[in-house]
Amino acid sequence: MRRSELLCKLLGDARNRNRRRAVSGDDASMMAGCSIENVGIGRITGDESDYVPYAYMSGTSMAAPVASGSYALMASLLPNKNPLELRGRLLGTTDEMKISPTVYGQRVTATDGRINLAEAMSADGQSANANTWSASPDAENGVTVLHGYALKDALVAIDGEPAKIVDEADDGSWIAVETPAATFDGEQHRFDATDAETGRVYKAAYTMPVAEGPDAPASGITLERVMDAPDFEGLAPIGSLVGAANGTYYADPEGAYLYYCADPQAKGATWEQRTAPGTPPEDETLAHVSAALEYAYLNGSLFGFCARSELDDEGNRDQAVYAATYSIADDEWTPYQLVERIEGDADSALIGFSVSAYAGKVYCYSGITTTRTIEIEGDPNSTTTVRVAQMMWAQPSANGSGFDVAQFESGVTAGMVLYGVLALPEGVVGLGVDRSGILHAVEYDTASDTWSDGGAIAGSPVFDSITIADFANAVKVSTGSGIVVTGFSWEGLGDTSLIAHNEDGWEWNALGSFGTSASEGITITAGGMANDALYLAGIDARTDADGSKGGIFMLPSEAAAQLAGLSCTASASAGEGGTAEVRAPLAEAGENVTVRTSDTATWTATPAQGYAFTGWYDASGTLVSAHATYAMAVLGDVALEARFSPATEQPPSGEESQEPPSIEDPQANDANEPKSLAATGDATPLFALICASVCATAIAAYAARAARRRIR
Structure with missing residues (x-):
C-alpha cells in the first residue's frame, strides 16, 4: 500500500469512527461508507476539473498544517501514547532531505527531514532516530541531562564539540553528558544528538544557567511542584488557573470541567470536582469560530466569557460575546447570555480575548478589527483606511435578567497592538507593542472609557516577527506587585519577569530562569494567584510520562518573595x-x-x-x-x-x-465613575464588561496629542 493510500485509509477510518459516535442504528451503518477518495490540493467538489496537482512549496505556512495535522491524527489513532512520545516518533521518523531550508548557509530545521507519517505510526516506534525535547543543566557538577526519545547510545555535541557521555537510560528517555564550565553563562547553546545507527542529527538549543556570581538571576529548572493537575478523562492538562477568595479553581477553556482546591500547598491537597461551565448554545444557521472560555473571579462568583466570531447572511463577521456566572456557594452556573453582538465586516477578525476583575467590576477585552475610512489629522483633503478600536461597556440590568449595554468607538494609542489586558491594584493595563517592536503599558481610564499610552516599558525585550508570537503566547498573571510574564526565554532576561510600575514609570524586571519555557523542560500553560501565592500549571517533560497529567508549580522562594499578593x-x-x-x-x-x-x-x-x-x-x-x-x-x-x-x-x-x-x-452614584476607597458607597458591586478591539494602524499623531490619563 502506498503511503498516500495509507494516509487516506487512516484519515477515513478516524473520520468514520468519530462520526459514528454521533449517530446510531442505520445511520451508523450509512456513515461507515464515507469516502475521501477524492483528495488533492485545491480540490473542492471532487470533479477532475477542480484538481490542482501537488506542487513543491516550503516555509512555516506549509509545514505548520502538515505537522499539526499529522500530530493530531497520531493522537486520535494512538490514544494510549503520551504527547511527548508522539512528538518523539514524529520528529524521529522523518525522511532525510538532501536539500533543506538554510539561512546564511546554515540548515535551520531540527531534523532536516520530511514527515513520514506511516513510519511514525509503526507498531513500536523503535525505528525512530534520536531527538531531544528538554535539558536539565547542573552547573555545580558540570553535567547536563538531555530528555528525549531514542537516545540510547546516541552521540552528543555541545556547540559543535563532542561531549563525554556520563550515563543514559536503558529505554532511551534521557542521556547525561559532561558540560564545559564556559557553557554555564546564562545563554543558549546548541546540543546536537546523533543517532548511533543512522547517523541522523537532531539539533536543539537550550538556555544554560549561570555557574556563579552573586548578582546572577536564578537559573535551572527550579520550580517547586506542589501537586498534580486534575485528570479529567485523560484530557491534556491545559486548564485555566483562577484565583479566588477561597482558593484555586482549575477551569477548562472548552467548558468540560471545573475543579477546586482550597490550598494547593497544603499537605495532601486534592482537587474537588465542581459543576462544569459548559459552553454557549450554538446557532447552527451561523458559521462561527469561538475563542476559548476566559475566567475571572469577583465577589464570591466565577465569570466565564466566550467571544464568538459569527458569519451573517451578508458575509460579515460579527462578534458575539456570551457570559455565564458561577455561584461558588451554590455550585451552580447560570445559563449563558448573549451580552452583545458587535457588528463587523467581511475582513473582521477576532484578535484577542481576556477577562479580569478590578474595583468591583469585571472587564473583558475582546478584540475585533473593523475597517473604517478616516480623515488624516491636519490634512482634511486626505483620507486613509485603518483598523479602529471598538468599545463595549455593560453591567447587569436591574432585574437581573440580562445586561444593559452601551457600545461606542474609541481611539487607542497609534500603531499599538495589545497582547493582553490585566487588572492590577493600580488599575486596568494593556500590554501593547508598537510598530518598532517596543513594549508599552497602555493604561485604561475607567472614568472616561479611554486608553492612553503609559509609556515604553523600560528594560523589556525589543520584539521582532518571531519573538512577538512568543510574547503573545506567554502566560501573563496579575499579582500585587505587577504582571508576571513567563513561559518563554528572553535573551539575557531569563524565562520569568515582572512588569511593574514605579515612580519612574513602567519597568521590565528579570526574576530569573526557572525552566518555565517548553524548551527548558516544563511547558507552562496557565497561571493564577490565590492565597497570596503564584501558581503555575504546566507539563513537566521529565516526569509527566503519561501525558495526561500535568502539575501545579510555584516559583522558588527567593523569586516568590518579590511578589506581593492580592x-x-x-x-x-x-x-x-x-x-x-x-x-x-x-x-x-x-x-x-x-x-x-x-x-x-x-x-x-x-x-x-x-x-x-x-x-x-x-x-x-x-x-x-x-x-x-x-x-x-x-x-x-x-x-x-x-x-x-x-x-x-x-x-x-x-x-x-x-x-x-x-x-x-x-x-x-455614577456607575461609570470609579470611587476612592474613602468615597465609594455602592450597595452592591457593579459588574461591568468592556469589549475592545485594538487597531494596529491608528494615526501616530493622535496618540502624541492625547492627554495622559492616570490609572484608576
Missing part, C-alpha cells in the same frame, strides 16, 4: 455606644477580615440602646459614611471606625456635606 485586610472598630463588624465574600463577618483585592466589603454598625450611629470614620478622622451599613470595593487595607452618640445628640455640624451617597440609593 489580599487586603478590612477592619471595623466601634467607639462607645455600639458594635461594628465587616463582612467580605466567602468569609465570616468579624472585626478583621481578609478581602481579595477588588472584592466588595460591607461594614455594619449596631448602636446600643439609647445610642445612635453617627458615622463611619477612616484613620484620618474623615467621615466616610453616615449610614450604618456601608459597602465599597477594596483595593488596599481599609480600617473604619463606627462612632455613636447618645440618641438626643446631633451629628457634628458641617459633616453632612461630606457624606457620600447612601448605600440605600446606589443610583446616586
